[in-house]
Amino acid sequence: MEKLYDMKEEPEKLILVGVCTGDEEETYESLDELEELVETAGGITLAKVVQNREKIHNVTYVGKGKMDEIRELAENMEAIGIVCDDELSPVQIKNLEDALNVKIMDRTLVILDIFAKRAKTSEGKIQVELAQLKYRSSRLVGLRSSLSRLGGGIGTRGPGEKKLEIDRRLINDRIAALRKEVNELESQRDFARNQRSKNPIFTIAIVGYTNAGKSTLLNTLTDANVLSEDKLFATLDPVTRSYKLDSGQEVLFTDTVGFIRKLPHNLIDAFKSTLEEAKYADVILHVADSSNPHLDTHIDIVYKTLKDLGAVDKPVITLFNKMDKFTGDKSVLKDEKADYVIYGSVRNEEGLDELEDAIEDVINKQNVYVEKVISYADAGKIQLIRKYGQLLSEEYVAEGIEIKAYVPNEIFGRI
Template identity: 50%
Template sequence: MANEKVIIIAVKQQKQTNVHFESSLAELQSLSNTAGGDVVQIFTQNREKMNPATYLGSGKIEEIITSVQENDVDLVIANDELSPIQLRNLSIALGVRMIDRSQLILDIFAQRARTKEGKLQVELAQLEYLLPRLRGQGTELSRLGGGIGTRGPGETKLETDQRHIRRRIHDIKQRLQTVVKQREQYRKRRKTNDVVQIAIVGYTNAGKSTLFNRLTNSDSLEEDQLFATLDPLTRQIQLPSGMKVLITDTVGFLQDLPTSLIAAFKSTLEEVTEADFLIHMVDGSHPDLNQQQDTVLRLLKELQADTIPMLTVYNKKDLFEQDVIPMNHPYMFMTAHREADIQQLLRKVENLLKAEWQFYSLSLLPDQGKLLQQLEQDTIIESKLFLEEKQVYKIKGYMRKDIPLNRLLEE
C-alpha cells in the first residue's frame, strides 16, 4: 500500500526556543514516517500565540490550500494539539483530512499495542480524545476512509454517539482496573521473592529494546522507529557475580505526550516506580539529547521515581559526531550492539548497587548449602573461600538493607 502524502503545519510561538521548535518538528516528521506517511512539505509560521479559530493566519492557510491541491495531499498534520473548533475549521478550509500531533501519536500507539491491556489503554485514550471533538463533525470522525489517524483497536467504524462512547469509556476503565490489580499482584509476588528489579527507561528510539535484547537474548521489537516498544517486557538476567535480577524494557518517553495518553499509560510506567535501579538510555548521537534527557527526568519526577538510583548510558557512541558532555552522573558511553560494552555495563551496574547496599561477612557450615545458594542468587558475592582448618565457608559481599537475609547480619 502506498504511503499517504502528508503536509506538516506548525506555529512557532514566542516562548519557544528555536532548538526546541526545530526538534519538535523533526520529531513530528519522524512520527509521520513511523505511521506510514511521506512528508511532502512543512509550513511554519511565527506568531505570538495560535489563532484560536484556525491555528494559523489566513495568508498561510491560502499557501497550504495551493500545496494540498498541487501535491495531491491526503492528510495535514498540526504540530500542536488542536481544539475541536480549530480542527473543524482547518479541515473545512483545506478540503482534506486534518489531524494533530496527539491523534498521530495515538494512531501509532494503536498500531503498536500487542497485549490486551495495551489495546485497552490506547482505545481509552482515543475515545477520551474523540469525545469533545464529536459535535458537528458528522462522518468526519468515522473510520470509513481509513488511513493515518483513523486506526484503533479493532479498526471498526466509530459510532458518533456520545452516549455510546461514554459507556465504552466506563467499560474500559473497569476492565483496566482488573488488569491493574493483576499487575499489582504480580509485582507484590516479585517483591516477596526479593528479586532485584532494574528498569530500562529513556526517550523513544534511544536503544532501550536493543539493550534489553542483548542482555536477555530476547527478540522484542527493535526498530529505528519511534515507539517500537509499547508493552513492558520483564526477563531474568544474571550479573557478573552470579546474582539474578529482573530487567524490564519500558515504553519510550516523548515530549508533549497527549495528556490522555499519560493518564492511560500510568499503569504501564508503574513498572518504573517499583524498580530498585534505573538504566537511563540516551541517544548520545541525537542533536537534541539534552532536551530528551530533561523530558525523561521530568516524567520520572511526575511518576515519583526520581529518587531511584540511576545510571545514565549515552548509547550509539559509534555515531557521535562531537564530544558528548554528560548532563547526569554516574554515566557511561556505549554501543548496545558491542558485547564488550554490555559486559562493562553489567559490571558498572553491579558496582553502583554495591555502593548503595550493605557490606557483609559471614561464615557458613558445609550443610548450609541452601542458604549459600540464596546468597549467591540474591546478593553480590565478592569472595567465597572454604577454610579447611575450621571447615567453614567464608563469604563476603553486599546485600540490600531491607530484605529478610539481613537477619543473618544480626545473629
C-alpha cells in the same frame, strides 16, 4: 523509515503545521519528527508551515493570515489534510475544519494511530483503544466531518485495524468497558509488583527515547527475543527478564515503551501501569542514541518524562549507545544528571562490561556489608545471600560458616 501500512489506497498527502513561540530550532526539530511519525503512519508530507506567534491561537491554532496561506497551499498541492504539531482542542479542530475544508489532524492522533498498529498483547490493545476513544470522545463534533471526509486513513483505525466507533453513546459504553479492563489489569500488575518486592530482586528499568536501542540491549543481555527494529515505537508492552551478574547475583531488566516529545497525555493515562515500571525500579538505565543529531533534546525529554511519572531520586546509568555510528567528538556527549555514564554500542557488544560494573556498583552502594558466622543449621541462608546479594567469601569453621558478603537490607534483617 519503514511504513506501517501496506497502502492499498493512496497514501494521505498532508501539510504539517507548527507554531513557534520561542525556540525556533526546537520547532523545526519537532516538525521533522512529526514528518517521521506521519510517514510511519502511512502519510506523505507535502510541505511544512511554521507560524511565529507569541502563543498558540486559542481557537484557530494559527492566526487568520496563516490560515489563508495554508488554504491556498492545500489547494495548490492537492493536500487532503493538515497535521498540527500540538494537540488541538475541540474548538480548534472545528474552526480549522470550517475554514480549511480539509481533514484536520494533530500529533496526538498520529501517535495514537501508530500505537494502535503496534499493539500486540491484549493489554496493549486495550490501553491504546482507550486512549484513542478518550481523544475522540471529546472532539466528536469537530472530528466527525474530518473523519467522514475520507471514511478512513490516519486516525480512524483502532488496534487490529478495527474501525473506531463514531457514535457518541457507543463510544462512551466502550470507554467504560475498557476502563474496567484496564483497572483489572492494573491491580494484577500491582499484585505482581508486590510479590516481586517481597523478593528483593534488584530491578533495572531500561528507559529512553524511542529507537535508542533499548530492546536491542535487553535482547543482547538476556536473549529476550523482543522485537527490535528501526521504527518509532517498536515496543509497547513491557518485558521483564532476569539476568545473572558476574558476581552471581540475579537482577531483573524491564524494557518498555519509548518516550517522545509531547507524549499524548491520554496515552500516559492509559499506559500508566506500563510506564510506571520505571517508578518502581531500583535503578534507571537510560539508553541514548549518540548518533541522533537531536540527542540533547532527547535526553531532556527523557528526564522530563521520568519526572512526570514520579520516577525520581533513583540512581541513573546513562548508556550512550550507537557509538559505532557516532562521528563527532565524544566530549559533546554529556549527561549531567546521570550517576554513571557509559559509551558503547550494543550492536557490537561494546560497553557491556562497563555497564555491568556500573550496575554492580549501584547495587553494592545500596547493600550492607556483613561479616558473620552462620551456624550449620542455618546454612540455607547462604543460598539467600547468593541469590539476592554478593557472597564475597565463605569459610568453614567449627561454629559454622564464616561469610563475608554484601546483602540488601531485607536480607540483612533475615540473617
